[in-house]
Amino acid sequence: MTTPAPAETASDTQTHYRICPLCHEDPDRLRQPLIRRNGRHEPATWDEAFALIEQRLTPLLATHGKDALALSVGNPTAHRMGLLLYFARLARATGSRNIFSASTLDQMPKQLSSGWMFGHWLSVAVPDIERCQHLVILGANPAVSNGSMWTVPDFRGKAKALRARGGRLVTIDPRRTETAQLADEHHFIRPGGDVFLLAAMARTLLDDGLPARFERLRPMIRGLDALPAALADFTPERCAPLCGLSPEAIRQLARGLAAADAGCLYARIGTCTQAYGTLASWLVDVINTLCGHLDAPGGAMFARAAAFAQNTQGRPGLGRGISTGRHRSRVSGAPEVYGELPITCLAEEIETPGQGQVRALITCATNPVLSSPGGPRLAQALSTLDFMVSVDIYLNETTRHADVILPGLSALEEAHYDVAFPQLSHRNHARYSLPVFDAPAGHPPEWQTLLRLTAIVTGRGADADVLALDDELLDSELRRLAGDDAQALRAALGPSQGPQRLLDIALRSGPYGDQFGRQPGGLNLATLAQTPGGIDLGPLQPRLPELLRTPSGAVELAPPELLADMARARAALEPAPGHAAPAEATPTGPAAPLMIIGRREVRSNNSWMHNLPTLSKGAERCTLLMHPDDAALRGLAAGSLVRVHNGHGSVQAPLVCTDELMPGVVSLPHGWGHDLSGAQLRVAARRPGANLNALLDDAARDPLSGNAVLSGEAVWVEPAAASASMAAVS
Numbered sequence: 001m002t003t004p005a006p007a008e009t010a011s012d013t014q015t016h017y018r019i020c021p022l023c024h025e026d027p028d029r030l031r032q033p034l035i036r037r038n039g040r041h042e043p044a045t046w047d048e049a050f051a052l053i054e055q056r057l058t059p060l061l062a063t064h065g066k067d068a069l070a071l072s073v074g075n076p077t078a079h080r081m082g083l084l085l086y087f088a089r090l091a092r093a094t095g096s097r098n099i100f101s102a103s104t105l106d107q108m109p110k111q112l113s114s115g116w117m118f119g120h121w122l123s124v125a126v127p128d129i130e131r132c133q134h135l136v137i138l139g140a141n142p143a144v145s146n147g148s149m150w151t152v153p154d155f156r157g158k159a160k161a162l163r164a165r166g167g168r169l170v171t172i173d174p175r176r177t178e179t180a181q182l183a184d185e186h187h188f189i190r191p192g193g194d195v196f197l198l199a200a201m202a203r204t205l206l207d208d209g210l211p212a213r214f215e216r217l218r219p220m221i222r223g224l225d226a227l228p229a230a231l232a233d234f235t236p237e238r239c240a241p242l243c244g245l246s247p248e249a250i251r252q253l254a255r256g257l258a259a260a261d262a263g264c265l266y267a268r269i270g271t272c273t274q275a276y277g278t279l280a281s282w283l284v285d286v287i288n289t290l291c292g293h294l295d296a297p298g299g300a301m302f303a304r305a306a307a308f309a310q311n312t313q314g315r316p317g318l319g320r321g322i323s324t325g326r327h328r329s330r331v332s333g334a335p336e337v338y339g340e341l342p343i344t345c346l347a348e349e350i351e352t353p354g355q356g357q358v359r360a361l362i363t364c365a366t367n368p369v370l371s372s373p374g375g376p377r378l379a380q381a382l383s384t385l386d387f388m389v390s391v392d393i394y395l396n397e398t399t400r401h402a403d404v405i406l407p408g409l410s411a412l413e414e415a416h417y418d419v420a421f422p423q424l425s426h427r428n429h430a431r432y433s434l435p436v437f438d439a440p441a442g443h444p445p446e447w448q449t450l451l452r453l454t455a456i457v458t459g460r461g462a463d464a465d466v467l468a469l470d471d472e473l474l475d476s477e478l479r480r481l482a483g484d485d486a487q488a489l490r491a492a493l494g495p496s497q498g499p500q501r502l503l504d505i506a507l508r509s510g511p512y513g514d515q516f517g518r519q520p521g522g523l524n525l526a527t528l529a530q531t532p533g534g535i536d537l538g539p540l541q542p543r544l545p546e547l548l549r550t551p552s553g554a555v556e557l558a559p560p561e562l563l564a565d566m567a568r569a570r571a572a573l574e575p576a577p578g579h580a581a582p583a584e585a586t587p588t589g590p591a592a593p594l595m596i597i598g599r600r601e602v603r604s605n606n607s608w609m610h611n612l613p614t615l616s617k618g619a620e621r622c623t624l625l626m627h628p629d630d631a632a633l634r635g636l637a638a639g640s641l642v643r644v645h646n647g648h649g650s651v652q653a654p655l656v657c658t659d660e661l662m663p664g665v666v667s668l669p670h671g672w673g674h675d676l677s678g679a680q681l682r683v684a685a686r687r688p689g690a691n692l693n694a695l696l697d698d699a700a701r702d703p704l705s706g707n708a709v710l711s712g713e714a715v716w717v718e719p720a721a722a723s724a725s726m727a728a729v730s
Helices: 014-025 047-066 075-079 081-094 107-117 154-166 195-206 214-215 224-231 236-243 247-259 277-290 342-352 375-382 448-459 465-491 498-509 525-529 558-575 628-633 682-687 719-729
Strands: 034-037 040-043 069-073 099-101 133-139 168-172 183-188 263-267 324-328 334-337 360-364 387-391 404-406 427-430 533-540 594-597 624-626 641-645 649-656 666-667 713-719
Touching: 034 047, 040 649, 047 069, 047 360, 047 387, 047 404, 069 081, 069 342, 075 081, 075 525, 081 236, 081 360, 081 498, 099 342, 133 195, 133 247, 154 168, 168 247, 195 224, 195 236, 195 247, 195 277, 224 375, 236 247, 236 558, 247 263, 247 277, 247 498, 263 277, 277 558, 324 641, 342 375, 387 448, 387 525, 448 498, 465 498, 498 525, 624 628, 628 649, 641 719, 713 719
Parallel strands: 069 099, 069 360, 133 168, 133 263, 168 183, 360 387, 387 404, 594 666, 624 649
Antiparallel strands: 034 040, 034 404, 324 334, 427 533, 594 713, 624 666, 641 649, 641 713
């Protein structure tokens, strides 16, 4: 049933595997707990650290209630099996409504739109690139990321293979990215204009008449009749000024996809991190559906993960769907989405007095002081907390505010299985890695650290038996899974503990599993551990309607929340009274603002990669990219230091002039700004860089998903020396 997988089907990104040994050797990596005493972080024993947490946190919760504690988790957690599985347990145990994560700086719009359409947050359609003949990539750079919300190692090789077999690769981005350099065709787009491009493309498809291949999907779809009215105003002519593409180019993009036998539109972080993030994410799937490419080989397909995928469990083709807005943030009233609140609400929840004010915080592998808009404000808010605990391997710009820091093991000292990424993979597979090194004596794995925190917040105390607590939680989950057969399943698991035991259950009960002996030859952890290279479970296969977990049992092509939000985009088509039309709205003189976007590079995807010498060497990478015409108009010279500013903040960066930027747009990479006192990141501090988020509005969010707006903010750029001289004169 299964065969060893090629090495390239490893589910983590290649970058993650490269940096594991680098992090392991990093002298700045914390190897024992730190406690803040007299304003300084000093080494402590594990018992001292947990005793202090119990001493400080327990009375605080007793006095102020469960919502006085907030939790915030970052993206490295997605690469650590123990962290991902056990942080969820800790969050549930606290009962707090104040849960935050990096998801609202990244992919929440895609998860929300997918949940509404297909019934689950991780039922995300991804390109079947190995069979695709016409791939359009919008606001994404998989040549650097190896796929984002799309697990596709060696994207470059696969893109070249697509073209070699006669396929076509088209990119749409305000920057001619590394991915665009591999493409047959590239189009510039105005930052934030994606929804107008996509709506006009969908309108074109409806006007032209849907291709015959769409008929396969028609019986599985609800809401098609609502689309013409929703898209009626979004003609290519009206949308062109707002997206920066000509009406002819918009129609060509739509018709090229519709004409392809095996085509797919893929969009990612550029479409998510903007004011219309959820609308844009939804329209991508609408277009793939209208073209007949949804759930078709070579199109936008769904993985069938070997473990942890809820869309392979329960009754196929029908479910409860998703819920949002079960509570709202106390200050801004932002709705809960996927169990969490927008990360940009955290500072105000700490600052604002009253019932439910956040007074304590637990962070896990996250650095929102650098990665979130309003970083200086958040840093100030963190300094006022009554108590803060961080589970992290670094003393960074966020954890420097913690009273206690609890470090995890090196990634090479723990077993590894991707919990989330196989659900987004270009090919079905399973892979499990044993630890490379033994863990240091006395250093608990992260899952045990999180269980001990769970014991503290539930009143069992710092000295609770975490293994017994783990058994209790397991028994509860087995009863939900198997009812009266729970004890038989428990006996079949043997002596394993922690995340390995949860993984064994998930593999055995998954779609390829041995079903606890009822399916001989099926997957279990022992089988997987004997195949270090992983197991290839085959190419993606059509999964509709079996995958669906919507109450209707259909693909919801027109969720009412999204149809209602189209009014917001529709209003942007019309100029405000007394103002110019959209095509004339952007001034072009030397004093005109520019629109700023972020970017990622393969050696500096995230802030925690900047402290690794191998990745930080070479030319300066935290530079401002600008089109040469924009630089000349402002009298700016390549290589000079420039000041980038607006009403939110000001940063300085070296200027690089390049025609890979759309005129009127500048680009600064995210995750930099390592010049804050109290952090212990010596390599990163040598080249601190400029923090893009200092220029962003922490109140700007997509109203549906709560995702922060990280691109398209207006900025002004001038010579740094001139601005310094003006400040001296004033």
